[in-house]
Amino acid sequence: KCTKNTIKLPPGPTPLPFIGNLHQLGKKPHKSLAKLAEIHGPLMSLKLGQVTTIVVSSPNMAKEILQTHDHILSNRTIPGAVKVHDHHKYNMAFLPIETLWRELRKICNNELFSNKTIEESKGIRLQKVKDCLNDINQNSLINEAVCIEDMVFKTSINLLSNMIFSLDLVQPGDSVGDFKELILNILKECGKRNVTDLFPALNVFDFDLQGIKRRNAVYARKVFDICQRLIDERVKLREVQGLDTKSDMLSNLLNIDEDNSQEMNKAKIPHLALTLFIAGTDTVSSTLEWAMSELIKNEKVMSKAKQELEQIIGKGKPVEDSDIAKLPYLQAIIKETFRLHPAVPFLVPRKADANVEIGGYTIPKDAQIWVNVWAIGRYSSVWENPNLFSPERFLDSKIDAIGHNFELLPFGSGRRICPGISLATKMLPLMLGSFINCFNWKLEDGTKVEDMNMDDKFGLSLEKSQKLRIVPEKVYN
């Protein structure tokens, strides 16, 4: 057992008074911490403001955290940005490992993202992908560029809103107070470095120095009001009709409510919906934007992917759920994108419930833990030519991206692993495969491939700093 005096923290750079190592993070902490890990090792300790932070940068250390000691390291530090309208008390991503979190995870596994629900919702996905392809086609008719991230973000919201509420929440000439902007604004606020998270002592006075909570409270209120209205309408419909004719997540959740579940009731549905919209939109859109960027940059990979699609499903057709298993090269492209451009580069930070011993060092109770999956994806003793985009490396490999292999962890692993994997691993190949099978793409304004800017921007998700804008040309079958 460790006492405070015997604690030996993992090695790390010397902290300055007050700010600790904050000055060493820079604008791209995934990169600066990967560099520091080369000096101090794959289990490194830092002080970020007041917060002791352990940074993990190798597959072996990730396994120690996410598997061996998962049971003590599964709680979260709660960012100030989500502490609005009590959202942190109902948000699955930040709840402690207690009864409500278990209930919500169970609902996700059994109702929302189960094999059965995912299979039943394949028609919705195909329809939303077709809507998206129609929008792209409009651009192709006038030779205008498409902003891939924007297009996928909108499609992801509508895909989720159809799975949850059976309607599009983003429509042209929006009637619901621009739902997309609300979600984007919340993501933006959550992605900011919040001073009160770094100096928790300030939380005692409920400081909101940067106004993050104030703004998020306004946006979240609007989202909750929209969800509440949809719930009220549905409850009324069920009363009038005596049954729910829709088969969507809302219908499942209301059934649970009527079964008098101890934990899940109607009042919690808007919180769950917001959690899903935040977790399941820009993760998908940034991954897709990176995948398309890499394909534009690597023409050989693009033509090999097109060939596979043409052979398996036929030129110019959208990809459907049942095609995915027959498209190994497309799947390898997605894995390679996860490896080089993980949407959540440090996973969602964990918190130690007690002191934990790893390799002769102690992770102290209450420390936060960042698993640098960006660094792990480029770990040179595991990956040959780590900076090269080469989907071929996955063709004869058993490495999957769903938490079994600690060298590739885009969705995390262990108890907190992303519950939306089953959906995300459908959305990504459906959209990516359809984009490249239905259109040829070129850069806007004659920009050369060599001049493409592949810089990233650190925020809540790891996005491209310069949005990919490309011009589609329809492929006819």
Ligand code: HEM
């Ligand atoms: C490319 C797509 C996605 C990526 C890369 C991704 C990645 C992640 C990661 C890294 C975590 C944290 C895991 C950990 O702490 O170990 C996470 C958590 C989560 N994700 Fe995803 N995700 C994606 C899509 C989705 C979708 C589509 C949904 C649902 C609609 C979703 C819902 C969630 C939720 C609710 C959590 C919190 C789980 C918890 O703390 O118990 N994600 N995701």
